Amino acid sequence: MLSIKNLHVSIDNQSILNGINLEVKPGEVHAIMGPNGSGKSTLANVIAGREEYEITAGTMTYKGEDLSAMDINERALEGIFLSFQYPVEIPGVSTSNFMKHIINAGRKHKGLEELDAMQMLKFLREKVKSVGMDESMLKRSLNEGFSGGEKKRNEVLQMAVLEPSLAILDETDSGLDIDALKTVADGVNQLRNLERSFIVVTHYQRLLNYIVPDFVHVLYKGRIVKTGDRHLAVELEAKGYDWIKEEADGVSA
Amino acid sequence: MLILRLNKQKPRRMSDSMQTLEEHTRSDYKYGWSSDFETETIPKGLSEDVVRIISAKKNEPEWLLAWRLEAYKYWLTLKEPKWPNVHYPEINYQDIIFYAAPKAKKLLNSLDEVDPELLETFKKLGVPLDEQKILAGVAVDAVIDSVSVTTTYKETLSELGIIFCSFSEAVQEHPELIKKYLGSVVPHTDNYFAALNSAVFSDGSFCYIPKGVHCPMELSTYFRINAANTGQFERTLIVAEESSQVSYLEGCTAPMRDENQLHAAVVEIVAMDNAFVKYSTVQNWYPGDKNGVGGIYNFVTKRGLCAGYNSKISWTQVETGSAITWKYPSVILKGDNSTGEFYSIAVTNNYQQADTGTKMIHLGKNTKSTIISKGISAGKSQNSYRGLVKIGRKAENARNFSQCDSLLMGDKCGAHTFPYIEVENQSAQIEHEATTSKIGEDQMFYCLQRGLTEEDAVNMIVNGYCKEVFNELPMEFAVEAQKLLAISLEGSVG
Numbered sequence: 001m002l003s004i005k006n007l008h009v010s011i012d013n014q015s016i017l018n019g020i021n022l023e024v025k026p027g028e029v030h031a032i033m034g035p036n037g038s039g040k041s042t043l044a045n046v047i048a049g050r051e052e053y054e055i056t057a058g059t060m061t062y063k064g065e066d067l068s069a070m071d072i073n074e075r076a077l078e079g080i081f082l083s084f085q086y087p088v089e090i091p092g093v094s095t096s097n098f099m100k101h102i103i104n105a106g107r108k109h110k111g112l113e114e115l116d117a118m119q120m121l122k123f124l125r126e127k128v129k130s131v132g133m134d135e136s137m138l139k140r141s142l143n144e145g146f147s148g149g150e151k152k153r154n155e156v157l158q159m160a161v162l163e164p165s166l167a168i169l170d171e172t173d174s175g176l177d178i179d180a181l182k183t184v185a186d187g188v189n190q191l192r193n194l195e196r197s198f199i200v201v202t203h204y205q206r207l208l209n210y211i212v213p214d215f216v217h218v219l220y221k222g223r224i225v226k227t228g229d230r231h232l233a234v235e236l237e238a239k240g241y242d243w244i245k246e247e248a249d250g251v252s253a
Numbered sequence: 254m255l256i257l258r259l260n261k262q263k264p265r266r267m268s269d270s271m272q273t274l275e276e277h278t279r280s281d282y283k284y285g286w287s288s289d290f291e292t293e294t295i296p297k298g299l300s301e302d303v304v305r306i307i308s309a310k311k312n313e314p315e316w317l318l319a320w321r322l323e324a325y326k327y328w329l330t331l332k333e334p335k336w337p338n339v340h341y342p343e344i345n346y347q348d349i350i351f352y353a354a355p356k357a358k359k360l361l362n363s364l365d366e367v368d369p370e371l372l373e374t375f376k377k378l379g380v381p382l383d384e385q386k387i388l389a390g391v392a393v394d395a396v397i398d399s400v401s402v403t404t405t406y407k408e409t410l411s412e413l414g415i416i417f418c419s420f421s422e423a424v425q426e427h428p429e430l431i432k433k434y435l436g437s438v439v440p441h442t443d444n445y446f447a448a449l450n451s452a453v454f455s456d457g458s459f460c461y462i463p464k465g466v467h468c469p470m471e472l473s474t475y476f477r478i479n480a481a482n483t484g485q486f487e488r489t490l491i492v493a494e495e496s497s498q499v500s501y502l503e504g505c506t507a508p509m510r511d512e513n514q515l516h517a518a519v520v521e522i523v524a525m526d527n528a529f530v531k532y533s534t535v536q537n538w539y540p541g542d543k544n545g546v547g548g549i550y551n552f553v554t555k556r557g558l559c560a561g562y563n564s565k566i567s568w569t570q571v572e573t574g575s576a577i578t579w580k581y582p583s584v585i586l587k588g589d590n591s592t593g594e595f596y597s598i599a600v601t602n603n604y605q606q607a608d609t610g611t612k613m614i615h616l617g618k619n620t621k622s623t624i625i626s627k628g629i630s631a632g633k634s635q636n637s638y639r640g641l642v643k644i645g646r647k648a649e650n651a652r653n654f655s656q657c658d659s660l661l662m663g664d665k666c667g668a669h670t671f672p673y674i675e676v677e678n679q680s681a682q683i684e685h686e687a688t689t690s691k692i693g694e695d696q697m698f699y700c701l702q703r704g705l706t707e708e709d710a711v712n713m714i715v716n717g718y719c720k721e722v723f724n725e726l727p728m729e730f731a732v733e734a735q736k737l738l739a740i741s742l743e744g745s746v747g
Contacts (some may be wrong), residue, residue, distance in 0.1 A: 072701035092717030102703040
């Protein structure tokens with residue numbers, strides 16, 4: 001699915017990622033953990049193609065293609081989905097209108113007929129229900145005046161609607177109370193299957209109680225310094241990141 | 254009292270509008286060609302003789318010639334205004350042809366008799382003249398190069414006592430109405446371009462809604478500048494008698510020309526007691542090319558008079574065209590409890606310049622006005638909002654709400670706001686809100702990450718920004734307006 005080799009990334013000449021290696025196979029869930037400023041969000045954004053980052057070395061291959069040669073929307077259309085840490089507001093554009101556009105953009109790319117207004121409404125209503133949201137949110141301007149929980153649910157809704165091959169969740173748990181967290185996790189778990197891969201970027205272990213990962217990677221100073229299974233996350237929760245930092249700094253020192 | 258249900262226009266699915274938006278984002282100025290049907294013109298330049306020739310060609314009564322000549326003489330005493338925030342080389346008024354008309358043929362009874370090339374032009378413009386479009390409920394008074402060519406639906410309207418015809422025709426058929434109202438809202442002394450228009454206006458539309466009648470369909474006029482080097486001086490007059498209602502649409506396109514073309518129109522609206530006039534414009538004149546060469550100078554005076562108690566005049570405009578726009582559709586709120594509204598989207602791209610806004614003059618008691626202005630600047634363009642809210646001494650409890658938003662695309666364009674507020678009555682309540690924003694990289698990244706193209710993303714964001722104004726447009730126009738927005742912002746990203 002996704003193969004990252006020796007990825008170096010910098011922004012404004014400051015290096016953020018210093019040789020990431022990551023192999024994500026179909027159906028796998030990888031958690032990326034790490035202290036603040038370790039480069040987690042950068043990794044998520046670079047995979048999605050955000051432009052202010054400069055790739056100084058290394059390669060990213062997605063479904064056998066060189067990812068860096070693909071535009072942002074091309075990556076999206078080919079199945080990469082980023083659930084944003086801070087979803088943006090678009091005043092005057094209703095959530096349903098936005099959904100309609102992104103759904104039809106996707107369908108067009110796949111050579112499918114665009115959905116008409118009635119089909120669209122029916123489809124959206126079902127999906128809204130499946131992520132435990134109120135239908136009325138479809139009428140509101142995208143993310144405008146949404147609570148933190150509503151915004152994140154809206155991200156999961158979009159994921160459910162677009163059915164990506166590789167979904168990246170960037171700090172999807174931040175700012176969520178436990179109920180919202182469960183709803184969001186349920187939404188993600190419903191989408192898990194043998195083909196679909198996830199990269200779950202999170203600072204805390206609690207989300208991983210609900211979205212159980214196959215692998216846990218710890219990112220520190222732009223490098224993956226430790227990889228394990230779900231138990232690594234539990235260990236981090238108990239012990240904090242300091243021992244990882246010491247280990248890593250000790251090695252590089 | 255006669256009240257008719259407004260004809261429902263055939264609704265268009267919204268997906269159609271996005272589709273067309275998409276189709277148009279990459280197209281060049283779509284209306285850039287000129288038709289070859291015969292055009293009758295007079296020599297270049299302006300003089301008393303030219304005014305007389307125009308009047309004579311139109312077989313006008315003596316009083317109207319006198320009116321024109323008075324305006325012409327007054328115009329000679331004026332200087333072109335320099336206060337707008339726009340810049341252009343001096344206009345040589347002796348280098349302009351002040352009258353052009355498709356050569357008069359005999360009066361036509363049906364579309365079959367109309368010059369096929371003219372029909373083709375209408376077709377390209379999307380003017381709804383064919384049977385199918387007529388069923389859609391749009392009556393069209395099409396003005397090409399200053400002379401009305403054909404008018405549909407007139408008979409249906411006349412049964413209700415509604416007069417909807419070319420200005421010239423109205424001068425012949427209803428001289429008493431023209432004499433009474435012409436210049437009553439925009440006198441020739443109003444400003445330089447109004448004086449010019451009063452002297453040389455060629456044609457336009459006249460609309461009269463009798464007492465108690467709600468006009469059952471949207472009235473629309475398509476203006477089009479066609480002959481090269483021809484100034485266009487339209488004159489529109491709308492009179493809504495007591496308790497009447499009308500929605501009037503004006504849409505404009507012009508062919509591509511290298512020389513700048515001057516357009517100085519005047520629109521006057523009069524609304525009596527409890528009357529409501531809604532005037533919508535989609536303006537799409539040639540804006541000049543990407544280097545700022547060519548394009549229309551659009552210097553227009555539009556004003557409505559809420560003459561009666563509880564009357565209402567509402568302006569909605571979507572301005573995407575013209576090299577230079579100078580335009581302030583205004584309302585004089587004379588009748589007590591009258592309402593004035595101004596909803597505007599003004600888009601400038603490349604080297605376009607716009608100085609546009611409104612004036613709300615509160616004279617009567619309990620008068621209300623609303624101003625919603627959305628400016629969008631892209632390329633190297635300059636976009637100014639200029640608005641006056643004036644509360645007169647006797648205007649007890651007047652209220653105004655103004656919202657002026659500017660959206661910048663790129664960092665080489667400019668947005669300017671010049672709000673003027675004059676209050677002579679302390680009971681007035683005035684609110685003014687203004688914002689300036691940019692299409693954020695975050696918004697773009699978000700949309701692209703969901704699979705949208707840059708064009709789609711920009712169009713969607715811009716359409717969202719303009720939504721409050723689009724909501725005021727009749728559906729048919731809202732779709733066209735979205736198309737125009739897409740065309741005008743083409744190439745402004747990436």
